[in-house]
Structures are given as structure tokens and as C-alpha cells.
Amino acid sequence: MAHDHFRDRIPGTPRFKEKDKNKPIGTEPFFPNFLLKEWIVGALFLVAFMLWIVFNPVELTDVANPSDSSYTPMPDWYFLFLYQLLKYFPGSVIWLGSVILPGIAATLLIMAPWLDNSKVRHPFKRPVATSAMMLSLLLMIWMTYEAHVQHEEHLASQPKKVDTSAMPADTTLVDSADPGAKIFATSCAGCHGADLKGVVGPFLIGVGNKYDEAKLVDTITKGFPPNMPPKGGLPSDDQVKQVAAWLAKQKQK
């Protein structure tokens, strides 16, 4: 029948083999008919994958440094639920979280066909298996989410590092005998660094390239509440002027 003819294949895909009319509608030989359809799905999938890659370039962090133990390690996302599990078993019982529980879970997963050995296959007709899997799924998703949130919180609680990406290559200080330099060393260096490279406050190397003395006086006088007090906490306007005069000289390449 003409109707069946159109139902059992995608229009436009070739049919190299004569179909057996006795077979149920929709049944197809694996090659080439079914494989072509899979191929179409695969091609669409690959296009989406390639687009993702183009718009999400992979980054490389700094080279491995075994002496820098301040780095906060984080496993790849698909290990996060296991990583989170470990946090519930601190200290001497860590082996419960690292061996026993994952071991039990892995064994249960492998043994699934023998644990759920009834003949029925529909998920609603075997409520124990279905709800057990749903529960583990929810637990995994929740633990992954928790691990992510706790990691973000931890990162936020770490002292911020100064963004030095725009810092000039030449970092030599200009005129360090200037009276402004001495005031800076006692009052400002705590936040901006004795070498102007920044600590909790931003770096000031090359600040003279961007601002002149008048603008610097103005900026220091206003301050950056709440981190930097007005006048930078200096007692007199004269001192502000001296520091600004010295900072205006900091012209680096």
C-alpha cells in the first residue's frame, strides 16, 4: 500500500533492500537504512558539539607548582559527588566515604540485573528499582551542586589577589627619595605595596601615565569607601599633595 510505503522510511533516504511486507511497520534493515538515520542524528549532534567548542575555548591555568599549596584544588565536575561524599566522613573515618560507600554503590550498580530479577520491564511496574535509581540520581545531583556551592564560597572567602594583568613591564620606582615616597611607605604601602605592585589595593605602577597630579589629589581626597578612606587616611591636605606629586612621577613603559 502506498501509505505504508511512506511510513516506513524517511522521504529522501534510499532503500537499497526490498522490504518484507510481513514485517511490522517501521522495521528496517540496519545497513544502510537505519544507519543513515543514526548518521543524521550524529551529524546534527556533531555540529552542535563543534559550535560549543568554537565558542568555549579551553583555558590553561599557570604551570604546575608543587610548592604553592595555597591553590584550592577541585576535581572535574563528574567526580564532584564523590568529592562531596568525602566531606561527610572527616578524619579517621574517611575510608567509609572513599572506599566503603562507593564500593557498595558500585556493587549494587553491577548487580542490578540480579537484584531486580522479575520479568517485568516497565519502570512503573518495578517501583523499588525505579525509585532507588531516582533517589540516587537526586542525591548525586544535589551533592554535585553542594560541592560546587561550597567551592564557590571557599573561593569568595579567600583573600583577593590583585589583578596585575595591565601592570607595565617596567616596575622600577621613580625618585624614591621624594618626601611623598616616605609618606607613601608609612601610610599607603600596607595596601598598595612598598613596591607599588599592590597587595589588597590595586597596583600603582605607571599610575603617572594615566593621571596627572591634580587628578591624583582629587582621587586620593575622595578615597574609595569602604576600602580606602578619604584622603587615604592622611592627616593633612599637604601630605596628600606630596604623595600625589610623587605618584604623578611614576611614568613607566
Added chain:
Amino acid sequence: MFKKTYDWIDERLGITPIWRDIADHDVPAHVNPANKMSAFVYCFGGLTFLIIVTQILSGMFLAMYYVPDIVNAYRSVQYITDEVLLGQIVRGMHFWGASLVIIMMFLHMLRVFFTGSYKAPREMNWVVGVLIFFVVMGFGFTGYLLPWDQKAYWATAVGAQIAESVPWIGKYIRTVLIGGDMLGALTLTRFFAIHVFFLPAGLLGLLGLHFIMIRKQGIAGPL
């Protein structure tokens, strides 16, 4: 010409029966997305295999430039990313593909679970599938270290610490894993060897078993 060449090979290797077995079996209607749109859930296994193939290919091309020692590993990855023609793309494929394999494999596993497809006579194929899952997790763990950047190093340091927490034998597992007392040059070559020789050998063997069993046992009927 083509027919003659084929006949010559077939006479010696007898490939026709194998080829017929692969090509001619019928695929039932309920797994055919062209027949019923919701059958797309049956594509997850095939898509997982497709991504594994792209992982193998992109990995082979990365291996042309990658150097597994602690002096050059980082720089070679940098070189691949910044200098090699399409290097950024190939590295991106391998990096994102790793996550994608996990996602697709997980979806495939859930489909098999919720359709009860692991029931008799397909128990063995489920077991092999779970083993594939563990091998792929092994790929993820060993591959993470290879760029030798801060992220890689410290994540692996944590992994080694977890291995150490196993009672009694933890110390030995750690030593076998990282190749000594310290995470260093030996760890990198060891992880590289595991990542490109040991695990692929295991994976290909298991995948072969997986596919042979699908053919032997057939696809489970509609729910």
C-alpha cells in the same frame, strides 16, 4: 574492478558472512526515531560511541605534539593551543568531549535502566557496560593531569590523598598510582601511559564485547 577485488579478498578471508550479519539484521520499529520521535532515547548509546571515536581521533592528533615530561608537558599544551593549526579546536574537542562522553554514557545507562533492558538474557552486557563506565572515569582522572597546570596538579594531589585513605593498603595504592613518594615526573609518565595505552586497550576490548552481545542478544522488545 571493485567486484573483482572484493571477491579476491572474500575468497581468502570469508568476509561476506560477517558483513551480512552486520548489515542485514532488522532494527525494530520502537527504537527507530524516524518511526516515533520519542525513540531518540535509543540514540544515546550510538552517540556515546560517536564521541568516543572523536576522542580517539583528537587524542591521536594531540599525541603528535604533546610531550609527557614535566619540563615540556605544559609548554607543549600551550604550543598546541596557541601555535598549531586548529590546535585550539582539537584540544577543545578532546577536553569537552571528555565531559560529553560522561553525559551521553550516563543518559544511555539511565535509558537502559528505566526500560529494564538489563534483564535476562542481557545481564552480562549490563556488567560490561558498568565496567566501561569505570574505565571512562579512569580516562577522566588520568587525563586531567596531563596538561600539567595548577588545576591538573592539585586535583591529582587530592586524588592521591583519597587513594591513601584506603585502610592498610592505601599507601601502596598511592605509590603504584603516582610512581613514588612524590607527585612528579614519574606520575606524569605513568598517567600518560595509563591514559593512552592501558585504558584504551581495556576500553576497546569491552566495547567489542558490548557490541557483539548486542548482536547476539538482540534489542529488547517494546515496553
